[in-house]
Structures are given as C-alpha cells and as structure tokens.
Amino acid sequence: MDIKTQLFTLLQQKEAEMIKIRRHFHENPELSFHETKTAQYIADFYAGKDCEVKTHIGGGNGLLVDIHGGKKGPVLAIRADFDALPIQEDTGLDFSSKTDGVMHACGHDGHTAYMMILADSLIELKDHLPGTIRIIHQPAEEVPPGGAKGMIEAGCLDGVDHVLGIHVMSMMPLGDVLYHKGSVHTGRATFKVVLQGKGGHGSTPQDANDTIVAASQFVTAVQTIVSRRIDPFDTATVTIGSFDGKGSANVIKDSVTLEGDVRIMKEETREIVEKEFKQILDGVCKAFGIEYDLDYANDYPVCVNDEQTTEMVAAALTEAQIPEIKHLVECGPQTPSEDFAYYAKERPSCFFFVGAHKEGTPMYPHHHPKFYIDEDCLLIAAKSMGAAVLHYLSEGV
Incomplete structure (x- = not known):
C-alpha cells in the first residue's frame, strides 16, 4: 500500500x-486573542504523540507542531486558524455555541479539526516521509494586527521553505476545490473619522456648523x-459601514x-485610495468649517x-x-481579506479553498448568524x- 493510500485510509477511519x-x-x-481554552485543547491533543510541540508562541495562544520525517528533506508549513467571531449564532444546530454573542461563523473550527486529524495521521506515517511538516495552529485571524503577524515575528517560519493553507467556503459547492495563481485575496485598511463642528438648534441653523x-x-x-x-481594470472598494x-x-x-x-487588490492602489481619502476629507471639512480626527490603519x-x-x-x-472531489476549479481572485497574506509575503505560498455548501440546502455567507x-x-x-503535502515532500515545487 503506497503512502498516499495509507494516509487517505487513516483520514477516512x-x-x-x-x-x-x-x-x-x-x-x-x-474570540481573537482570547482563545486560551481552545489552545489548551489543541495542546492536549498532541500530548504524548511523536512530535515536537511549542505553545504560547509569541506570548499568545499560537502553537507549532513539528513532525520530523524519517529522511532528510524540505520544511513545509501548513496553517489553520482557530478564532471565532462576536456574532450571536442562529443556526439551531444541536452543537450550537454555548457562549452568548460568540460564534464560529467563518469555519475556523473546521480548519482546526481537519488539521489536527491530518497531523495525527502524518505522525503515524512520519518514518516514511522526507523532510519536516510544521503545523501552524494560529489564533486571531479575524482581528488586526492578526495572529499570523505575531507568530511570524516569534519565528514560526524559521527554517520553513513553503507554506500552504486552506479555507472552507460556505458559498462554494461541496466537492469543489478551488485555487488561483497570483493575487488571491484583497488587502485591507480600516478607518474611523470623528467630525467635530458646532452644535445648535434646528430653528437657528446659521449659528451652527452641521456635522451631519x-x-x-x-x-x-x-x-x-x-x-x-x-483604473477600471483594477479592484478597490471604499465602504462606510457605520454613520453615528x-x-x-x-x-x-x-x-x-x-x-x-x-x-x-494591488498594494500600489492602497496608496492612491489613502491619499484621495484624506484629500477629500480635508476639503469637505474646510468647506464646512469643521475639524476632524482620523484613525486610518x-x-x-x-x-x-x-x-x-x-x-x-x-x-x-x-x-x-x-473521489470526494468533483471539480478542481481555477476560481479567480476572492474579495475578502486574509491574514495568511503575511505568510505569503515571507515564503512562497498557496492558499486555496474547499467548497462546503451542499446542493439543496440553505446558503449563508461567512460572518452570518446562520453560517453553516x-x-x-x-x-x-x-x-x-x-x-499536497505528500507531493511537495516527494517532488518539491
């Protein structure tokens, strides 16, 4: 029985x-940066297994698990995130969140579960594998500065040659695996603007500077x-999500x-948007005779x-x-943002997608109370x- 068949059999079992x-x-x-019990559960899972485990990476909740093969070879990192979101679950599942206002609404619970079982199976087969597989169990993907950045600063990519990651996707068909070469996820900035004018009464508007x-x-x-x-052939969005x-x-x-x-979708576009944003804000505030305080990150x-x-x-x-994969699809770039981008800046990487929507069932997007x-x-x-791991270790890139 070849190594791939052995691995797939273990995963099936x-x-x-x-x-x-x-x-x-x-x-x-x-929630992000507070995943202490989750991190402990992961650490307990690996206790006693034939692997090297490091916890509290960078002083946080991240974990690294090194699986050393029986032969010399490259070092491949594979990453899964494990934080949840501040959302009240409304799925009606038997295993719904027990914590009010907190929910796994992006699939990170699935990422971590599949990665733990894959790691466990690779540990069983490690004597037949060349090189080292580094499992990156990453916290805090959802909240900037993101868990990836802190883990990289703590050395999680030291000695690593390439990095792979997967995201399960609730809006993509079950049975499809999807990928894209080049820019696959957007970059992001967030902002908060406080406009300060002079208040007044609706009957005497001439005495006020109206911030609304x-x-x-x-x-x-x-x-x-x-x-x-x-450029019309480029990609950018500017969203005002809150007007208080x-x-x-x-x-x-x-x-x-x-x-x-x-x-x-291009880092050079980031500079254009920020420059124009600030210029428009300056102009509007000068025209209305008001001041502002801007936090643009x-x-x-x-x-x-x-x-x-x-x-x-x-x-x-x-x-x-x-056999479970029906289609392998070149899907094009995706509009959400992902802190896997920090790994991809440091090492040659691939972040790809696994469809999770079963035909005939309700479909809800990520970060939705009914996400499924x-x-x-x-x-x-x-x-x-x-x-991908077996192919990389045996044949490289």
Missing part, C-alpha cells in the same frame, strides 16, 4: 473523530475615489463618527499565491484522484492538504 473535534470547537468558541450635512457630503464624495481615481449621528430631531449635532473599510496585505507553489498544489490534487458548512468538507480538506 478518523473522520468521525474529526467531526467530533469540530463540534467541540463550535460549541465552545473564543458635512459627513453626508463626505460619504458621497469619497465614492468618487473608486469611480474616478482607480443619532440625536434629537430638532438639534444640530456637534459631532458625527464614521467607520468603514477599504479593499484593494492599513492592515492585512494583498494575499499573493506563488505561481509555482500553486501549480504544485493543482498538480497534486489532479494526480491524487480524490456541510461537515463532509472536512475530509475533503484533510485529503486535499494531505495530497
């Missing part, structure tokens, strides 16, 4: 355990950045707070898949002939990553 682990995490979610009117002008004007300053100007009907407010985010970079590494993953999945993944995607993820 452990599928029920994989699902059980995923449901435990789903019932017990923890000024803020409304800004919301409209800032949309011209994308429509008039960005609540007050009495007959009172002119002296202060309004706006919050939102920016997405870009560039965080996650554009996530760029290395061409050769991505071709290796696609070749591995094609050759593996995994079909658990059959976990075995597909484990086999897909396992196939």
